[in-house]
Amino acid sequence: MRSLVLIGSGWHPSLFRAEVSALSGPIEVLHPRAVFLTNDEDALHRLSGTALVDDALISTARLWDPSPLSVGELAGHIAQWAVTSLPEGSFAIRTRKLGRGIDDLSCSRIESEAGAQLSSDVNPVDLEEPTHEVVVILAGPEDGSTHWDDAVPTSPIVLWGIRDGNSKGGYTGTSPTERPFFKPVTLDPRLARLMVSLSHRRGHSPTVVVDPFCGTGGIAIEASLLDLEVLASDLDEEMVEGTRTNLKWIGGQKNHSVEQCAADRIHELWGERPGCSFVFDPPYGRNAWASDDGLELLLGALASARMMSPEGSVCTMLPTSPEALGGPVSNHQVVMGRTWDEIRNLIRETGWQVVLNSPIRVHRSLSRLVVVCHPAD
Numbered sequence: 001m002r003s004l005v006l007i008g009s010g011w012h013p014s015l016f017r018a019e020v021s022a023l024s025g026p027i028e029v030l031h032p033r034a035v036f037l038t039n040d041e042d043a044l045h046r047l048s049g050t051a052l053v054d055d056a057l058i059s060t061a062r063l064w065d066p067s068p069l070s071v072g073e074l075a076g077h078i079a080q081w082a083v084t085s086l087p088e089g090s091f092a093i094r095t096r097k098l099g100r101g102i103d104d105l106s107c108s109r110i111e112s113e114a115g116a117q118l119s120s121d122v123n124p125v126d127l128e129e130p131t132h133e134v135v136v137i138l139a140g141p142e143d144g145s146t147h148w149d150d151a152v153p154t155s156p157i158v159l160w161g162i163r164d165g166n167s168k169g170g171y172t173g174t175s176p177t178e179r180p181f182f183k184p185v186t187l188d189p190r191l192a193r194l195m196v197s198l199s200h201r202r203g204h205s206p207t208v209v210v211d212p213f214c215g216t217g218g219i220a221i222e223a224s225l226l227d228l229e230v231l232a233s234d235l236d237e238e239m240v241e242g243t244r245t246n247l248k249w250i251g252g253q254k255n256h257s258v259e260q261c262a263a264d265r266i267h268e269l270w271g272e273r274p275g276c277s278f279v280f281d282p283p284y285g286r287n288a289w290a291s292d293d294g295l296e297l298l299l300g301a302l303a304s305a306r307m308m309s310p311e312g313s314v315c316t317m318l319p320t321s322p323e324a325l326g327g328p329v330s331n332h333q334v335v336m337g338r339t340w341d342e343i344r345n346l347i348r349e350t351g352w353q354v355v356l357n358s359p360i361r362v363h364r365s366l367s368r369l370v371v372v373c374h375p376a377d
Contacts, residue, residue: 057161089131181242199277217243224252264300276309
């Protein structure tokens with residue numbers, strides 16, 4: 001077992017927390033963009049492929065509501081922690097702010113004073129290629145986000161720990177324009193990776209990711225890079241061939257299959273398969289949030305998915321208006337031309353239950369609702 005503090009992207013703090021929870025189980029929220037968890041090596045492996053985790057710290061310590069606290073006093077706390085928690089080897093202090101940071105605590109002064117107090121023969125300072133990076137987080141009030149967040153505001157907190165060597169930083173993925181097959185509507189790699197993460201749940205770590213609307217293969221690529229088997233399909237033969245080309249080019253998990261098939265018949269194509277997650281971005285037009293275009297496609301795909309893997313999970317995105325960004329999604333919010341309450345009930349009729357809905361901004365006139373479903377019974 002191992003304890004971690006994970007620092008999240010400022011793009012969408014609530015989906016950062018949802019992603020970590022889906023991959024690891026229970027979390028303690030220290031700040032909208034910082035969570036604490038204790039988990040096993042399997043969870044750590046899954047967390048290494050996250051979309052919205054910027055940093056991972058081990059051997060951590062914290063100070064709640066540190067005001068008033070001088071830089072010298074904080075450096076003393078870090079030095080005391082280092083006696084038992086900093087292994088031998090060179091080190092560097094790296095300081096960053098979350099939100100507006102904490103008044104009267106300067107990042108550069110913390111790095112200078114803490115570095116001086118920690119420096120010794122067994123722990124020399126090396127700012128270029130240190131053996132260990134001690135990261136200090138000054139987490140203050142959030143400075144605004146384009147996405148509403150339901151996190152309870154927390155008191156300012158100072159966190160510090162050693163940067164985990166497996167942490168890769170924020171995920172961006174390979175630009176879709178670099179792939180051999182590309183269309184302008186291609187899904188952003190970070191969002192595709194996030195959707196794969198959200199399709200996990202406690203007791204259900206998928207071994208197969210199924211995308212019945214594969215398009216240019218964005219979701220299939222991210223699942224393949226995470227060493228998951230991929231079953232992808234599309235009604236458009238050009239997309240099928242393009243996804244095959246992209247999967248071969250990316251060089252991920254070799255166990256994949258891409259076929260031409262209607263989304264409501266994937267259970268006939270693939271048969272019943274345990275361990276599946278269904279991750280897809282169904283097609284819709286610019287104004288699809290205001291009409292029910294594509295609704296039958298969505299419901300048919302969901303019904304077929306339930307027949308294919310009754311104990312699976314779903315992560316998809318549905319078009320909605322930007323009003324959804326202003327707060328929790330109400331029952332009356334328009335999604336695909338219907339109220340959200342109607343859509344949720346129609347989804348349940350296909351055998352799935354909505355467990356997460358979170359809006360994201362696409363452009364001025366369109367948002368999308370990230371929706372996660374688990375079996376309804």
